[in-house]
Amino acid sequence: MNSITTQIFTDDTADLKGAAGVLSLGGLVAFPTETVYGLGVDARNSDAVARLYQAKGRPSFNPLIVHVASLEIAETLVEFDDTARALAQAFWPGALTLVLPLRPDAGISPLVTAGLETLAVRVPDHPVANGLMVAFDGPIAAPSANPSGQVSATKCAHVQSQLSGRIDGIVDGGDCGVGLESTIVATLPVPTLLRAGGLPAEALEGALGERLALAGDSAAPSSPGQLASHYAPKGTVRLNAVDVEDGETLLGFGAVDAAVNLSPSGDLVEAAATLFDALHQLNALGADRIAVSPIPDHGLGRAINDRLRRAAAPRSGAAT
């Protein structure tokens, strides 16, 4: 693909209008959300969505999340059942994506859903994402702003290093606070966790008063994007390392002597916010064998371990 100029926008109102104008013309603009940076396009414009898949090198069967400014706008795109509406009211804006039946009159490009009859929607909790959505005044389809299969971006510099020359713009809105992608839930036929993420499953289960089914359970729907190898740093990854072998670089958690530490105090919220930047730092250090300290598998630890397992998986069949 020929290199294009990637314009950097600030988060002031005039720049957000400029970035929205680029989206209106079918351009690709990365922007911050509270989870990770997204790579946005007009969700109604199939040419733009096709360019997005090309810029990411993403398998086109893998559908996109549509970002909107409010539950009211989401209701014009998908059909909410009572459970979905209760979850949206409890957790939006926030790190929750709902997969719901697509309304026939939604006007969303079929490339966004990759031909599925459901659509993934969320209302992000970030003033810059919100300002961009208000300025654009339409649905923004946005996968994470990284080349397919590589590490997600939580800073403008991560997007620049991975996608400059392939996208039209980046809105620099600083670091993402949560640092892990949204938690994805489908409510039909049963409430199901499709992807662990920045909103702990325990919080959702508390609000629902029941356990979430897991993708792969008999009644549960599946998510097409959950391929094994994803979030891959340049080096190989060994998990649950209680010692460090010769030639390995330690990605630590807790009070260990590590080249990069997710949270020296063992705080899972801090570790989530640091995870992707830590993997970018290990790439910059040239780490070719990465050992990772054990991480507790509850709360945000569940999503951190999910990302690390995919980072450690054999590198065939890249994902989003």
Ligand code: TXA
């Ligand atoms: O936090 C996030 O969710 C970020 C920010 C930018 O919002 N976005 C993000 O998008 O992580 P992406 O494209 O990297 O991951 C979206 C996931 C994929 O695994 C995809 O398969 C799944 O959502 N997905 C999208 N539409 C779906 C659908 N209709 N049914 C099931 N899974 C769906």
Ligand code: MG
């Ligand atoms: Mg992704």
